[in-house]
Amino acid sequence: xxxxxxxxxxxxxxxxxxxVVAIGITGxxxxxFLTGDGTRDLLTATAIVALLTIGMTPIVIMRHIxxxxxxxxxxxxxxxxxxxxxxxxxxxxxxxILGPLxxxxxxxxxxxxxxxxxxPALVVTIGTLYIIRGIAYVVSNSxxxxxxxxPQDLLELQFxxxxxxxxxxxxxxxxxxxxxxWYMKYTKAGRDCYAIxxxxxxxxxxxxNVFRRTFVAFLFSGFMxxxxxxxxxxxxxxxxxxxxxxxxxGIVAAVVIGGVAIFGGAGTPVGAAIGALLVQTIQGALAALxxxxxxxxxxxxxxxxxxxxxxxxxxxxxxKSLLAQRIRERA
Amino acid sequence: MASKGDLLLEMVDLQKRxxxxxxxxxxxxxxxxxxxxxxxxxxxxxxxxxxxxxxGVYVPEGGSIRLGGEDFRAGSPFASISQGIAVICQEPxxxxxxxxxxxxxxxxxxxxxxxxxxxxxxxxxxxxxxELGVPLDSKRQARGxxxxxxxxxxxxxxxxxxxxIILMDEPTAxxxxxxxxxxxxxxxxxxxxxxxxxxxxxRLDEVFAISDHVTVLRDGQFVSESPIGKTNLxxxxxxxxxxxxxELFPKGKHKIGEVVLEVEGLTNPAYFRDISLKVxxxxxxxxxxxxxxxxxxxxxxxxxxxxxxxxxxxxxGQVQKPGSTKKALKNKIALVPEDRRQQGLFMISPIxxxxxxxxxxxxxxxxxxxxxxxxxxTSTWKERLNIKFNDAKDPVERLSGGNQQKTVLAKWxxxxxxxxxIDEPTRGIDVATKAEVHRLIDQAAADxxxxxxxxxxxxxxxxxxxxxxxxxxxxxxxxxSRSEVTQEKVxxxxxxxxxxx
Numbered sequence: 001x002x003x004x005x006x007x008x009x010x011x012x013x014x015x016x017x018x019x020v021v022a023i024g025i026t027g028x029x030x031x032x033f034l035t036g037d038g039t040r041d042l043l044t045a046t047a048i049v050a051l052l053t054i055g056m057t058p059i060v061i062m063r064h065i066x067x068x069x070x071x072x073x074x075x076x077x078x079x080x081x082x083x084x085x086x087x088x089x090x091x092x093x094x095x096x097i098l099g100p101l102x103x104x105x106x107x108x109x110x111x112x113x114x115x116x117x118x119x120p121a122l123v124v125t126i127g128t129l130y131i132i133r134g135i136a137y138v139v140s141n142s143x144x145x146x147x148x149x150x151p152q153d154l155l156e157l158q159f160x161x162x163x164x165x166x167x168x169x170x171x172x173x174x175x176x177x178x179x180x181x182w183y184m185k186y187t188k189a190g191r192d193c194y195a196i197x198x199x200x201x202x203x204x205x206x207x208x209n210v211f212r213r214t215f216v217a218f219l220f221s222g223f224m225x226x227x228x229x230x231x232x233x234x235x236x237x238x239x240x241x242x243x244x245x246x247x248x249x250g251i252v253a254a255v256v257i258g259g260v261a262i263f264g265g266a267g268t269p270v271g272a273a274i275g276a277l278l279v280q281t282i283q284g285a286l287a288a289l290x291x292x293x294x295x296x297x298x299x300x301x302x303x304x305x306x307x308x309x310x311x312x313x314x315x316x317x318x319x320k321s322l323l324a325q326r327i328r329e330r331a
Numbered sequence: 332m333a334s335k336g337d338l339l340l341e342m343v344d345l346q347k348r349x350x351x352x353x354x355x356x357x358x359x360x361x362x363x364x365x366x367x368x369x370x371x372x373x374x375x376x377x378x379x380x381x382x383x384x385x386x387g388v389y390v391p392e393g394g395s396i397r398l399g400g401e402d403f404r405a406g407s408p409f410a411s412i413s414q415g416i417a418v419i420c421q422e423p424x425x426x427x428x429x430x431x432x433x434x435x436x437x438x439x440x441x442x443x444x445x446x447x448x449x450x451x452x453x454x455x456x457x458x459x460x461x462e463l464g465v466p467l468d469s470k471r472q473a474r475g476x477x478x479x480x481x482x483x484x485x486x487x488x489x490x491x492x493x494x495x496i497i498l499m500d501e502p503t504a505x506x507x508x509x510x511x512x513x514x515x516x517x518x519x520x521x522x523x524x525x526x527x528x529x530x531x532x533x534r535l536d537e538v539f540a541i542s543d544h545v546t547v548l549r550d551g552q553f554v555s556e557s558p559i560g561k562t563n564l565x566x567x568x569x570x571x572x573x574x575x576x577x578e579l580f581p582k583g584k585h586k587i588g589e590v591v592l593e594v595e596g597l598t599n600p601a602y603f604r605d606i607s608l609k610v611x612x613x614x615x616x617x618x619x620x621x622x623x624x625x626x627x628x629x630x631x632x633x634x635x636x637x638x639x640x641x642x643x644x645x646x647x648g649q650v651q652k653p654g655s656t657k658k659a660l661k662n663k664i665a666l667v668p669e670d671r672r673q674q675g676l677f678m679i680s681p682i683x684x685x686x687x688x689x690x691x692x693x694x695x696x697x698x699x700x701x702x703x704x705x706x707x708x709t710s711t712w713k714e715r716l717n718i719k720f721n722d723a724k725d726p727v728e729r730l731s732g733g734n735q736q737k738t739v740l741a742k743w744x745x746x747x748x749x750x751x752x753i754d755e756p757t758r759g760i761d762v763a764t765k766a767e768v769h770r771l772i773d774q775a776a777a778d779x780x781x782x783x784x785x786x787x788x789x790x791x792x793x794x795x796x797x798x799x800x801x802x803x804x805x806x807x808x809x810x811x812s813r814s815e816v817t818q819e820k821v822x823x824x825x826x827x828x829x830x831x832x
Contacts (some may be wrong), residue, residue: 052636084333173581182446185447186445186446186447186449187445187446187447188438188440188447191429191433191440191447192438193436194426194428194429195426195429195437195438196424197428198427198428198429199424199426201424201426201429202425202426203426205408205424206437206438207408207412207438208437208438209411261428264428265426265427265428265429266428318475321475323601
């Protein structure tokens, strides 16, 4: 019973509820949305962003941010395509190994700067956003790659589904959400992340290794961005140096909409992934309604502000009741 | 497990200084298993320094600390915990987003295989809470917990780490009466399980209600230790006071004029109720009382920083609009805040900027600041207040604490206020500069300013004030004129709910 009520109160549950409602509304406007094809489309379109929210979640929980992920996705995707173009016969497995390795490089750079040199993550990752994108421009030298230069077994994954419903890439997202969700909830290292974000000085006093947790989180975010590069090729089968340009804030928005506190200490990968789905669903609904695609960004922004406003209202309410309690006790 | 009466902790001849200021001269404390030991003394007596040494925050410079039969390893919070010492600070620092169970076991979560066993963490935490007589829900978040319950969580954490010495720094300062009663139940439970409990408090009735032993410190020095049955309120107060008054600047006699500031029935229910006071020109009125008794909040309301629920502030007979610093400034009120680093100065700005900050209106020509005038103003006040610096362009953070305080004073005196409110004028500054600050305050009174001084230092209150108003827990509890005030009277009014007879 208490477990059930806990679930009811949880942020993930209310998000899932909103998601169901959004899907229902979209489905009534556009019945195709509820079919197998519609669901596959939605999940395919969400997979990259959802994957990146998993990497971003621990970082935001620790009061940091990683704005370099979209650049890393782009650079990784281009380098992978370049590699397979120059090495005919490259298979999907190689891509799945190389991609995350390239991403780890970016994560290493961010980790050294933020955890090692204790520079603010916001500034550092804006810097690395430009650096990594700049590298992509330089190495690509305006060369684009198309499907014929990419490993065919990789591109075929685009059509692979489970239970006729879940695309391969989204299946990986589900596995990632479960693993990372479990890690964040059931290991000391995962709980340390929440403690660091919740009260940094107290985390120091509790003997938590803040450096190591921060460093590993940025490595992991880089790893996921590298994997995102592989996802990008699977989805678009075409890469140039501007791949995934400007998508970083959409990921942060999905994470925040998914209930990860931007000031740290709270949130789960499950919530973040649902946040990504919710954003995509609402986009789909608007498209079905015939809203011009120009509105897409504005709607995203509005969602984000609503999410942060709801958090604020809840926080204010509890502050007020605390003050009232204090006054009663004084009287 | 220690048995009752075993010597758990012995601190002898402890010494510690901060820069020029001596915090501990020869402090001493011994704690036995199964006792509640009160550690008392005035502000600045060195109690918190002793606690912080045990907590591993500071390293002592001399003396010995023995735990059971072993030497204490100082200087690391982690080492202190592993030696069985738990220090519970005034405002506990929990993780607000995490559950109570998690707060108790952070970093030491019980495991089943590789995974944290949350069921066990929750039931273990709840068992600890129950042992302490406070059945909290271990699954709830720490956010929003009352300070009393936060302390219970901290104590449970200490117990879960097998601490046998538990030190509490003014645990009752922020608690209501019923919460204090509950905390005392917890403390007795700890004592009965043969822990050594050290209780730092300013509230002497509580000290007498619960402790078995009391150690008194004064000026970083051990004064007395006695079983509670063999001492009484008067003799404890006598041990606490008796600080040297000679090092203070002698206050002059000034002509006291009209009422300039008049506060009537000022109430902000979260902090204070029904405060009424008058300050005349040339008069120094001291607001005495414990830290947290609501004095600074009264000052903030008078200066228009905070809103109040009822009551009025009158300046020269005119009611001042509440909640407007602009109006307060117009009424020529100045507030020198207690925390100069956070509230009084712009630490990285030049000294000259800081001094001229409130006087830009006078030294600006249209939109632009006249830097020659700023330089003149700075050198005028440098001379008048004897502020020591080489270059007025240096950031104010390079100055010593005393010179920073003079800089804040200069900033406000430069506005030529009629009413000067000074919150803790000499906190954290050396003796010589203290005397100078006192001279400046005295000079301001001689110039006919009305001065409201908040101070936790009794010698300062007694030395400077024409009248002393004492606050306790948000209420105005006593008023003494200069001729009738004594340290004993002020301490008794500030710390005990009954009159010391």
